[in-house]
Amino acid sequence: MAVTKAADSLSTRIRREMSERILKGVYTVGGRLPSEAELVREFGASRQTVSKAIAELARCGLVERNRRAGTVVTRKFHRTFILPMADIRQDVREVGLSYGYRVLDRAILSNGKDGMDWSDVHVGTPLLRIEILHSGDDMPLMLESRLINTAAAPTVVDESFETTPPSPWLLANIPWTSVDHRISAINCGSDLAQKLDLAVGTACPTIERRTFQFDMPVTRARMVMAGSRLELKGSYVLPTI
Amino acid sequence: MAVTKAADSLSTRIRREMSERILKGVYTVGGRLPSEAELVREFGASRQTVSKAIAELARCGLVERNRRAGTVVTRKFHRTFILPMADIRQDVREVGLSYGYRVLDRAILSNGKDGMDWSDVHVGTPLLRIEILHSGDDMPLMLESRLINTAAAPTVVDESFETTPPSPWLLANIPWTSVDHRISAINCGSDLAQKLDLAVGTACPTIERRTFQFDMPVTRARMVMAGSRLELKGSYVLPTI
């Protein structure tokens, strides 16, 4: 038993030892782990402590726990990965550019009129529509077109967005409970090409994102990246290691 | 105190009650939560149980815990979201198409020769290069170009990939500990256009993904989606609700 290296808690050390065994194949995929009672004996820890360690492995998806059937090794931990919901200001600065943005449009419209039709939002609710051009060293990097539901974010009407872009402002001021997104690519048309300073037809990664407070839509945004000028990156390390 | 509705565990009910208070603004952002001792009194639960509930809120990023200073409400839980690392077979079937794929190329090459140069992999290591065209109802949906490091996945050389595509095979057979990815968009050239049955220049969402076993690269893949034929979607619900 290699449960060494103090400074980490006992449950952490047990978790690490067990995840190492799983990754090294000591316990085979589909096979059973020793029961909690056996691990209690092996590690000389209390059942709570062992249970906590194994529960963390289960949260990471390395194992599945079943009453009576015991704990079995899975490998469904690859089913998700994390994409940072980056603050574009940080991302731009990280590549050494000075971040800036410009508000191209800001209007309050009534849902159901003016061509606005946001289903799931009551007809007549005021909506804030805003368009932002983000740039680095004055080079356009991303065009953001956003609708904000004033029923979910009433204070937004008093916000000019002259010092803070909408995305960080919303994150800091309007809580949300769920989000969905869609990643696609578009060939930019002449309007986009002009705003983003690209050749017509350039492939642009595009993210559409919607956030909700329970069932109520909060905001929906379409973010068109200026071709390959800014990369969308992410990484994920299994947290149990 | 609305700690009602049994069937859920006590710590779950406490967690839900507390997250609701945070989202409703009972505890303001930057403000302090009651200490564990106070919550023990309020909810009539043991300290372990209260601690577990609050620890889960902290894992989700709703609060930050500090010794002596207490637990404060943050709002950094929006910093990441989850993108499903979808099994394309499922995704295709979900939209009602019959999934199929074809191996366009399969070769074993030596790193450092034949134009192969995978830094971080020893020169001379055999690499499996494979190209797969995924389709739905015989319509091309995604072109996958992949390298696999045989030092990390020795059994891959015996696998023809005639019945299982590389991605699910790898997930099921070769463990990994970290992954990174890059999302971009490309204008497809003539070769891609032919393989994916698209017009030259069509914007195609592209994912590059690399996985590792600790420091050892396992596989790297470039997946080019056929324009907008297949969508990349994901959603995330705050797990504390």
Add this chain to the structure above:
DNA sequence: AAGTGGTCTAGACCACACG
């Protein structure tokens, strides 16, 4: 010094699923 969270133990009861 004192209050906070972090962790651990020992013991207990329960729910579930399999034989």
Add this chain to the structure above:
DNA sequence: GTGTGGTCTAGACCACTTC
């Protein structure tokens, strides 16, 4: 029935950080 994990309590010691 029986073994598994799921959860809870009570009490304890410790580490950290602010006062």
